[in-house]
Amino acid sequence: MSDNRPVLVLTNPYDVTADTVLRLLAERRVPVVRVDPGADLHTGASLTATYRTGDQRGTLRTASRELDTTRVRSVWVRRPSPYEGPPGLSNQDRRFAAEQGLWGAGGVLASLPGAHYVNHPWHNRAAEFKPAQLSTAQRCGFLVPSTVITNDPCEARNFAAQQPGGMVYKPLWNTPYRVDGEPHSVWVREVTGAEITDAVSVCPHLFQAEVDKAFDARVTAVGSRLFGVRIDSPDLDWRRRQELMTCRQIAVPRSVAQLIVAYLAEFRLSYGAFDFAVTSAGDWYFLECNPNGQWAWQPARITAAIAQALTDQLEKGPDT
Structure with missing residues (x-):
């Protein structure tokens, strides 16, 4: 029997990167509901959750869809807008509405029973703290500057x-x-x-x-599937002028790959964008891991492979 449970995508309407994966899900006939809770919930969408002893129910209504939130297969927390409250309110009232939205709607959408999260928003938040990244990387065995x-x-x-x-x-x-x-x-x-x-x-x-690096490396991890690129840039920080950088596919050493998988497990992540400084001797120094990093800027072949891997994650749903 085919699985008709939907995938819930939480992102803003301008997220063209998400569109790539949504097209692949559509090709596979996986139902999808896309919503930007920080904005949509005060422009017509509604979210209701009910909790009783032995029972949990919920409904998300958008302009075009109605979703039973207890039947969600996977949740992709991509790039939703922050909870800012509806415009037109006083500063105090808007701040109150924004915080109720974060702790209310945000809490509901982070607690859907049986759903597979890529990544869970609370795990994302924990993994965004650079001190926690460095501590975890050191504990996993990475070289750390x-x-x-x-x-x-x-x-x-x-x-x-x-x-x-x-x-x-x-x-x-x-x-x-x-x-x-x-x-x-x-x-x-x-x-x-x-x-x-x-x-x-x-x-x-x-x-x-400062690492005496020969080049930078980005490794995009989707579960145990790793996609590495070498980045050459005239700048210390290659993000500063991306139009001047070049990147090409590179193999990820097995020892580094094992540490990446261990790091993801520590933070309970399904996805991570890892940055390394690689020396001329071949040493890979961990710099950081963005648990929700962008990936569609990479060469077309790698971007397509990452999109397929993310689609696989969302389609499979929770581990059974």
């Missing part, structure tokens, strides 16, 4: 003095930032001890020994 996270300027200067190959600064979170009213990104950059001022005391900063 010497790193300090501190708000003590003296500790930061002392760390810099101990790095003969130099050090870099990287933000702990990609916070929206503006300079003269224009959007601005804070990139990974080289920094010296002489540049460290007492302003470090304002908040924690991450400083890391």
Whole structure:
């Protein structure tokens, strides 16, 4: 008997990357419901959940579909909009509505019985903290560059003095930032001890020994299926000017692949985008893992393979 349970896709309406996987699901005749709960629930969609002893029920209604949330096969938490509350309310009322949406609708959609999550939003959140990433990577056995996270300027200067190959600064979170009213990104950059001022005391900063890398590598992991690319860029942070980088498929060493699978298991993830700095000697240094990283920028052949792997994950549903 064919499985007619739907896949629920949580993402914003401008997510063209999700469209690639949705087309593959349609080709396989897997029913799909797409919703952006942070926005749609105050523009006509509705969500109801009922809990009783021995019974749980739920309904999600959109402009075109009605979904029994207890029959969801898989949930793909792609790029949903943040819960911001409906426009037109006062700041206080909008903040209240936004937080009720996050803790209410967000909680309901993270607690669908029997559904397979790619990834579960709570697991995503846990895996987004860079200190947790570094700790887990070190525990799994990855090579990890010497790193300090501190708000003590003296500790930061002392760390810099101990790095003969130099050090870099990287933000702990990609916070929206503006300079003269224009959007601005804070990139990974080289920094010296002489540049460290007492302003470090304002908040924690991450400083890391600079790896003498031959190239960068991105490994996109979908379950145990790994897709590696070599990235060559004139910039320390290849994301800064992606139009100048080149990338091509690369084999992932078996020892690294085993550690990636172990890392995913630690955070209970089905998907992860791993970044490495690879030295001329062939050492792969773990830099970070984005549990919801973009992947459609890679060469067409690899992008297509990742889309197929994600489609397989969503189609199969929970392990039985």
